[in-house]
Amino acid sequence: MSDRTQPDDAVDPLSLHGVVPPTVTAFEADESLDAETTAAHARYVVDGGAHAVFPLGTNGEFALLTPDERESVVAAVADEVGDEVPVIAGVGAPSTYETLRHAERAADAGADGLVVVTPYYYPLDDAGAVEHYRRVVEAVDAPVYVYHIPSKTGNELSRTAVAEIAALDGIAGLKDSSKDVPWLGQVIADAPELTYLIGSDSLLLPGLDLGCAGMVSAVANVFPELVCDLYAAYAEGDRGTARDLQYTVYRVRDALKRGPYMAGVKTALDLRGFDAGPLRSPLRTMDETDRAALERDLRELDLL
Template sequence: MADSTTGSADPLSLHGVVPPTVTAFDDEAVDPEASAAHARFVVEGGCHGVFPLGTNGEFVLLTTEERRRVVEAVVDEIDSVPVLPGVGAPSTRESVANAEHAAEAGADGVIAVTPYYYPLDDAAAVDHYRRIADAVDVPVYVYHIPPRTGNALSLSALGEIAEIEGVAGLKDSSKDVPWLAQAIDRHPELSFLAGSDSLLFPGLEIGCSGLVSAVANVFPELVVDLYEAYQAGEEDRAQELQSTVYDVRDAMGRGSYMAGVKTALSLRDLDFDVGGLRRPLRRMDERDRQALEGDLRDLGLL
């Protein structure tokens, strides 16, 4: 078992399962209370932190005011584990403003995706994160997801970013395992979070301290079990649970993009309703929903 340790530059010692919680909608109107209820659900399922306004939180489809209402609701609801809102935006100016609001609202840290749409060189990336870290007194975590942003960080750029005071870690959804392994090897002072359900066990093996899992938004106990089995040295069990996560991921991956998590949540007997997705995203159609329900029942998860 690799030693999944947290970096010395991270005052939160971020570790464990940190789901990218959903933004709930009521007929496409943001529902902050249900968003907070979902965050409470994953924490009660054993998760070690929450990450509102990530990809699963549909942050790019929200207005600034809507984003702030979600942050405030989740921060007010959760006090037992770190709350780490996503604050990223295409411009540095907006990212800084979002980070300042999150810190003032009481967030424990912020996660800032690399700017998207326009190409970004190394100097711009380093300046971007320096300005965010300079603006707030809470830890800043880089969110690296080049398939969605179009901007991959070079290892040399990450080296400069890692030297910025206040930068505490990185959530990697690149699915580039060699890049992530080299980043962890070069920067043991940072906390690294594996950001793909396809790479939870492998991420722990190469030294990630935490897992940002969409599957954990629906079945937090499953992913927490995987993490805890790994930490206990039960690698065979952790690998078996990763295999189950693959099956859940495949089942939730049918239909339109991003449909799986909210559709699967609607199949659980929960005391809150996260609603649908904001257009142009949408839930699964009835045929796919029934197929998903069948798969999850076959896996013993419903």
């Protein structure tokens, strides 16, 4: 099995594939942005084998940042690793107006591609979704990747809407975190020319089987080598090893989900010697009991 197979009519100029960690945003103790450590985390995952990086995703706490902070994150990450791997930056917002401003600033700051989450909070119909992405691709000269995560946005894209969005010039791919395997399989069949990224650590191997070119993995924020080994085994046709590594990822994922929402990744990074600081309020870090349990779980897996 090849490392990357694109259909003849592929529309992704970056040919995204492999492991794409949704890198963290680091903060100082007072929750102010630490751009230097944010860039250092991008370096950490790239040195661990990542094929691209995705700042300002869910793990990057994008919704808690100001527009200036978002731009600073993109610039810092692009300056650190942009010469080595593609940098695809999250630019989503509830409104199209704000999304366009984020997209323009991210492109100017050095992003190679833009990840546009479905608008959130207000309900969105098919026509509104298609028009939203139409306006984004018309406003920027960078490949755009749809980010589908209905559990967080409250808006699920229909297959009809995705097919219309896929036909827009400038749409390069879709990152799916719906965990709806039949939906994803049918969307890939409907528009195979796009690049697809599976967005759940519970479905890395199934996502590759469905036709995804790569994986946006929170586990890879802490253990990039583990997820890169899984991808490499799959690309080499060693399904048995890939399956075993997916099982390990399941166990790591379960360990990281202990405690408050999203606290696991930064706590596990700290246990590996990388201090990314706190999460920004109202998110919060693990207490000592949960931290000790996480450390025990990871040591049992031989990962510390």
